[in-house]
Amino acid sequence: MALQTHFDYRSPTRIVHGTGSRTQLADFLSEEKPLVVTDKGLVSAGVVDSVLDVLTRAGIDFVLYDGALPNPPARCVHAGERLYKKAQCTAIVAVGGGSPMDVAKMIGVVARHGGRIERYLGANKVPGVIPPLYCLATTYGTGSEVTPFAVLTNPKTQNKDPVISWHIAPLVGILDPELCAALPLSVGGPTGMDALTHAIESYTNLLANPITEGLALQAIGLIGANLRLACANDHEIRATENMLIASMLAGMAFSQTRLGNVHAMSHPAGAQYGIHHGLANAILLPYVMEFNLPARLEKFAQIAEALGADTSGMDLREAAQAAVDAVWELNGDLRIPTKLSAYGVKRAGIKRMSAAAMTSGNVTVNPRKTEQADIEALFSEAI
Numbered sequence: 001m002a003l004q005t006h007f008d009y010r011s012p013t014r015i016v017h018g019t020g021s022r023t024q025l026a027d028f029l030s031e032e033k034p035l036v037v038t039d040k041g042l043v044s045a046g047v048v049d050s051v052l053d054v055l056t057r058a059g060i061d062f063v064l065y066d067g068a069l070p071n072p073p074a075r076c077v078h079a080g081e082r083l084y085k086k087a088q089c090t091a092i093v094a095v096g097g098g099s100p101m102d103v104a105k106m107i108g109v110v111a112r113h114g115g116r117i118e119r120y121l122g123a124n125k126v127p128g129v130i131p132p133l134y135c136l137a138t139t140y141g142t143g144s145e146v147t148p149f150a151v152l153t154n155p156k157t158q159n160k161d162p163v164i165s166w167h168i169a170p171l172v173g174i175l176d177p178e179l180c181a182a183l184p185l186s187v188g189g190p191t192g193m194d195a196l197t198h199a200i201e202s203y204t205n206l207l208a209n210p211i212t213e214g215l216a217l218q219a220i221g222l223i224g225a226n227l228r229l230a231c232a233n234d235h236e237i238r239a240t241e242n243m244l245i246a247s248m249l250a251g252m253a254f255s256q257t258r259l260g261n262v263h264a265m266s267h268p269a270g271a272q273y274g275i276h277h278g279l280a281n282a283i284l285l286p287y288v289m290e291f292n293l294p295a296r297l298e299k300f301a302q303i304a305e306a307l308g309a310d311t312s313g314m315d316l317r318e319a320a321q322a323a324v325d326a327v328w329e330l331n332g333d334l335r336i337p338t339k340l341s342a343y344g345v346k347r348a349g350i351k352r353m354s355a356a357a358m359t360s361g362n363v364t365v366n367p368r369k370t371e372q373a374d375i376e377a378l379f380s381e382a383i
């Protein structure tokens, strides 16, 4: 099934999962003074307090940095670095979705290795380990609690560029469903679709290997069975728990394989129009799946089944198409619009976004060979 005959699988992050598992933070940090990195929304929602209480009760001295922004620019990172150094912190705790976790990783890089964060953009530019990093996921989308990636938004180029290094993979990822129990549909839907996009892009791309295929397909099944329910009602803690696991599994998969055209396109759309990462992915996913379908008929048929479609009696092409239809249906149930224009993305930006997308390493691993004209056509359909 996999194309890769040679691969080098790594997954260095310890995973702690379960309701109330945030309390284990006290054991990990008994000898540390952590900088707690988060955003103001999570502070005002009271989510951060439920983590800080654990530290306070254990008598652990900490410093709070709530300046992580969505699509984080470098100034977020360096403001956190200054606080880390001033307070002489020794560890970092991230409480959040992707942005606080990515900011925490990048604070770790500059706090330990110095200079501007831009110096470390690209693959394997981080020269050594960062301070011990503990990530508590408050959404079930990014999987950043297990990945070696952090994404920085550059206001000058209006693009998003990654720091890629196993040195920035968190030491421990904590999955406590109580931290994301109250995600409303408007947040849970798009973030869950980000996780689905990770899983589908990883499962079908050129670098998939037997380990990542297992992780990704398991994630797809869990998302198909749980995302609607997790968003439907705050009390569906088991569905939320399963979504957290799915997001983490997808993160483990794409840590090895990278992604595909959806992420290549959603990054410039996010950088240039500010559209939420998960929303951009959710909207782009079925268009890119249509494009990739001829290159991965069997895998698309497997995705359809994992998402709960009944493909019995269908030929292979119809079964593959059922995967695309299942994603349209899921987007509809989650009230996600069908076009990027609903969030201000303009046709006038197609050339510029497409040129930026073509610089992404995700295009080169996309299962169907892709030229800039293909990306422009996909944007044209999806706007």
Ligand SMILES: [Fe+2]
Residues within 6 Å of the ligand: 142, 194, 198, 263, 277, 281
């Ligand atoms: Fe993503």
